[in-house]
Amino acid sequence: MSELNELYQQVILDHNKNPRNYGALKPCTHFSEGFNPLCGDHFDIYAVMDGDTIKDISFEGSGCAISKSSASIMTSLVKGKTKAEAETMIEQFQDLVTMPMDQQPDEDKLGKLAVFAGVREFPARIKCASLAWHTLKAAIEQQPKAISTE
Amino acid sequence: MNALKESMQAFDINSIRKDFPILNETVHGKTLVYLDNAATTQKPEQVIEAMNAYYRHTNSNIHRGVHLLSEKATQQYEEARKKVARFIGAPKTQEIIFTRGTTDAINLLAASFGKKHIQAGDEILISAMEHHSNIVPWQMMCEERKAVLKVVPIDDDGSLNMEAFEQLLSEKTKLVAIVHVSNSLGTINPVKDIIQKAHAKNIPVLLDGAQAVQHLPVNVQELDCDFYAFSGHKLFGPTGVGVLYGKESWLKDLPPYQGGGDMILNVTFEKTTYNELPYKFEAGTPAIAEVIGLGAAIDYISGIGMKQIETRESELLAYAMKRIAAIPRVTIIGTAAHKSSVVSFVVDGVHPHDMGTILDREGIAIRTGHHCTQPVMKRFGIPATSRVSLAFYNTEEELDTCVKAIEKAIQLFV
Numbered sequence: 001m002s003e004l005n006e007l008y009q010q011v012i013l014d015h016n017k018n019p020r021n022y023g024a025l026k027p028c029t030h031f032s033e034g035f036n037p038l039c040g041d042h043f044d045i046y047a048v049m050d051g052d053t054i055k056d057i058s059f060e061g062s063g064c065a066i067s068k069s070s071a072s073i074m075t076s077l078v079k080g081k082t083k084a085e086a087e088t089m090i091e092q093f094q095d096l097v098t099m100p101m102d103q104q105p106d107e108d109k110l111g112k113l114a115v116f117a118g119v120r121e122f123p124a125r126i127k128c129a130s131l132a133w134h135t136l137k138a139a140i141e142q143q144p145k146a147i148s149t150e
Numbered sequence: 151m152n153a154l155k156e157s158m159q160a161f162d163i164n165s166i167r168k169d170f171p172i173l174n175e176t177v178h179g180k181t182l183v184y185l186d187n188a189a190t191t192q193k194p195e196q197v198i199e200a201m202n203a204y205y206r207h208t209n210s211n212i213h214r215g216v217h218l219l220s221e222k223a224t225q226q227y228e229e230a231r232k233k234v235a236r237f238i239g240a241p242k243t244q245e246i247i248f249t250r251g252t253t254d255a256i257n258l259l260a261a262s263f264g265k266k267h268i269q270a271g272d273e274i275l276i277s278a279m280e281h282h283s284n285i286v287p288w289q290m291m292c293e294e295r296k297a298v299l300k301v302v303p304i305d306d307d308g309s310l311n312m313e314a315f316e317q318l319l320s321e322k323t324k325l326v327a328i329v330h331v332s333n334s335l336g337t338i339n340p341v342k343d344i345i346q347k348a349h350a351k352n353i354p355v356l357l358d359g360a361q362a363v364q365h366l367p368v369n370v371q372e373l374d375c376d377f378y379a380f381s382g383h384k385l386f387g388p389t390g391v392g393v394l395y396g397k398e399s400w401l402k403d404l405p406p407y408q409g410g411g412d413m414i415l416n417v418t419f420e421k422t423t424y425n426e427l428p429y430k431f432e433a434g435t436p437a438i439a440e441v442i443g444l445g446a447a448i449d450y451i452s453g454i455g456m457k458q459i460e461t462r463e464s465e466l467l468a469y470a471m472k473r474i475a476a477i478p479r480v481t482i483i484g485t486a487a488h489k490s491s492v493v494s495f496v497v498d499g500v501h502p503h504d505m506g507t508i509l510d511r512e513g514i515a516i517r518t519g520h521h522c523t524q525p526v527m528k529r530f531g532i533p534a535t536s537r538v539s540l541a542f543y544n545t546e547e548e549l550d551t552c553v554k555a556i557e558k559a560i561q562l563f564v
């Protein structure tokens with residue numbers, strides 16, 4: 001069960017059960033829809049940007065524990081951050097989940113993101129973890145169309 | 151009752167399981183519990199060996215050479231066609247067309263039937279429980295020919311709404327294409343009734359038998375269906391081979407699907423004469439080893455007997471339904487009175503994708519997702535299900551292991 005425990009850490013289970021920043025944010029300045037056609041996961045990301053700052057952000061939709069907790073953790077992390085900071089985080093996240101298993105992620109730098117290191121053991125689930133982040137990228141870069149991780 | 155008891159004694163599960171080498175595999179350190187049989191079935195030694203022997207001793211191209219190996223290969227290939235014909239009760243061997251699978255068989259029929267028989271405004275009638283492979287080829291053909299795709303709805307228990315079916319059968323309907331057994335709900339459709347009602351209006355019927363031939367005795371003459379499609383790999387045979395059965399009276403007038411070698415009698419640059427049935431529909435070198443493997447699979451299950459298999463599986467299904475339905479927070483999707491070997495379910499608080507990962511780590515293979523039936527998911531207002539699907543080599547003990555793992559997953563998430 002150890003790899004499973006790595007994947008489904010308490011933080012992830014908690015965010016899955018009690019997602020933060022959940023629900024539509026209306027009106028908002030930025031919005032994007034994310035789909036994972038393979039498993040039917042679907043999340044909308046709403047953001048209110050004040051200049052370059054993400055003043056408020058929320059998500060709504062349905063998906064597995066990995067995709068949902070990832071969206072929930074993401075929204076808590078980027079709220080109040082600048083667009084550039086959020087983009088760095090998106091990159092860090094992507095690097096983390098695609099990093100080879102024998103490489104140790106820098107937990108100090110990653111902070112809360114590090115809980116997703118366990119996803120690497122489950123290649124089929126990397127897309128689940130990434131969905132919200134891809135969608136955030138599309139939202140803040142103002143490409144207001146549905147994107148997918150396929 | 152006695153006869154039944156006797157027949158069940160003849161069903162020796164231990165020796166059957168020994169025929170399937172993969173059932174001894176360990177997955178994440180646990181003995182494999184394979185409950186994803188609707189996706190594909192495992193292969194008995196006999197099938198693996200038949201293909202191995204073909205490549206070791208007979209490999210050569212068919213219908214071409216005068217040399218001994220080519221003759222032998224041709225003979226084995228055509229022998230397999232006879233086995234398929236006997237297996238589904240087809241009156242004539244030339245009514246059996248080898249394809250790459252069910253999907254390929256339906257695409258063949260849609261393209262060929264469409265070209266010959268479909269005009270603007272005509273209707274094709276399918277159902278809301280079709281696999282994407284019995285939706286998309288018809289959609290593509292309808293788009294091309296400006297025809298209309300009509301869909302028979304399903305009831306809450308996952309059975310076909312027969313009243314709606316009768317209402318939707320119209321003068322414009324040119325073909326009914328319906329799944330025999332649903333892969334996501336397990337429903338066994340009343341196909342005999344469907345065929346009679348369609349025939350009363352002179353409408354031909356295609357049955358998608360991808361989930362039927364491995365679970366129930368199928369006789370195309372008794373059913374009186376006009377076309378029947380299935381895949382080798384779901385029938386304990388190899389991937390890359392499938393079958394389209396069609397009544398000769400239909401097939402002989404349909405145009406070829408693909409052009410190439412084997413499907414011709416004579417080629418000049420001015421005109422090509424097409425070969426006779428079934429070769430008209432088999433362009434190019436076919437999957438020879440796979441066809442021979444399919445023949446071996448049919449020999450194997452015929453040795454056990456489809457009636458036996460059906461009886462054993464209905465016991466297993468009843469057990470699976472009872473055990474899984476009894477787990478708190480579980481809802482079974484697909485509870486039709488006539489069901490075969492599929493238990494689809496959702497769990498309040500646990501997403502199917504997470505369920506699949508937890509079960510996998512316990513060595514249990516199930517399918518999670520939409521099962522290539524997105525309209526079914528939409529009909530039931532769910533994104534996905536977890537699906538346990540059975541074969542005759544599964545056991546009650548395996549189902550117990552699975553139930554335990556489902557309970558474990560629920561504990562983790564809820």
Ligand SMILES: Cc1ncc(COP(=O)(O)O)c(C=O)c1O
Pocket residue numbers: 188189250251252253254281283284329331332333358360361381522
């Ligand atoms: C009911 C049904 N029809 C068609 C298919 C397609 O079969 P294949 O992928 O072998 O062509 C499947 C396979 O999942 C099925 O379950």
